[in-house]
Amino acid sequence: MMELRDLYQSLIIDHNKHPRNFYQLEDATVSARGNNPLCGDQLTLYLKIENNQIKKVSFLGVGCAISIASASLMTESLQDIKKDEALHLFHKIHTMLTQDVPHESLGKLDALAGVRAYPARVKCATLSWHTLVAALENTNQIATTE
Numbered sequence: 001m002m003e004l005r006d007l008y009q010s011l012i013i014d015h016n017k018h019p020r021n022f023y024q025l026e027d028a029t030v031s032a033r034g035n036n037p038l039c040g041d042q043l044t045l046y047l048k049i050e051n052n053q054i055k056k057v058s059f060l061g062v063g064c065a066i067s068i069a070s071a072s073l074m075t076e077s078l079q080d081i082k083k084d085e086a087l088h089l090f091h092k093i094h095t096m097l098t099q100d101v102p103h104e105s106l107g108k109l110d111a112l113a114g115v116r117a118y119p120a121r122v123k124c125a126t127l128s129w130h131t132l133v134a135a136l137e138n139t140n141q142i143a144t145t146e
């Protein structure tokens, strides 16, 4: 039987090789750029938000496998949820990646949990999520996060 860890690893490899929602959203209402100079990861996140609901989400970027896979997994989990649910999810992910405490299962996003053991890579995994918060908080502007 396939180990759970192997399954997570293959999810990350798959999402890095074939990132989901990897294009520029033409009718985005907000976007933000994220930059992780420690690793060289850069991405731009596009969101179409109507009535506080995320209708569409996409991203473009270059970076390591963890940063691309994390962004790809994130776009899948944000479709058709409310802005405050997205922020709530950010806090859960941030806790999972930075604190050594038991966390509830976040479905496919659990694939990122293994990164916690590698502090240098945590910023790679959280980059897209910080960029999400920047996009949600800076309506109609392009923000750069470090």
Ligand code: ZN
Residues within 6 Å of the ligand: 036, 039, 040, 041, 063, 064, 065, 066, 067, 123, 124
């Ligand atoms: Zn990276």
